Amino acid sequence: MWVLRLIKQFDRVPIEYFKKLENTNDIWEVRASSGNNEFRLLGFWHKTNFIVLTNGFRKKSQKTPKSEIELAESRKKDFIERN
Numbered sequence: 001m002w003v004l005r006l007i008k009q010f011d012r013v014p015i016e017y018f019k020k021l022e023n024t025n026d027i028w029e030v031r032a033s034s035g036n037n038e039f040r041l042l043g044f045w046h047k048t049n050f051i052v053l054t055n056g057f058r059k060k061s062q063k064t065p066k067s068e069i070e071l072a073e074s075r076k077k078d079f080i081e082r083n
Contacts, residue, residue, distance in 0.1 A: 021064060025073045027054075029064065040064065042072035052079055 021027050021042075028051070030041040038060075043053040054075040057068050 021069065024069055025076065027069060027072045027076070040068075042068060044072070044076045046079070046083075052076070054079075 017031050019029055019031075021029050026044055027042055028044060030043070030053075032039045032041075037058060039056065040059050041053050041056040042064075043051050046052050054072040055068060057065070
């Protein structure tokens, strides 16, 4: 929940917590840490100022798992088709 509070608290999320993932279909990542645990939320921009969060996971390696990126891209596609 810390990540969601951070996003809600700031007008702009600091760049060290929020970045676009390379080689994706415009998927963005929100980062958070708690002790030795790293957490990520993936999502995308809808319109100009609305971010749709698609999935979250505990990060265990340096690289974001391809399966998590694919899930985010699939949910983005579904969302766009329904809207």
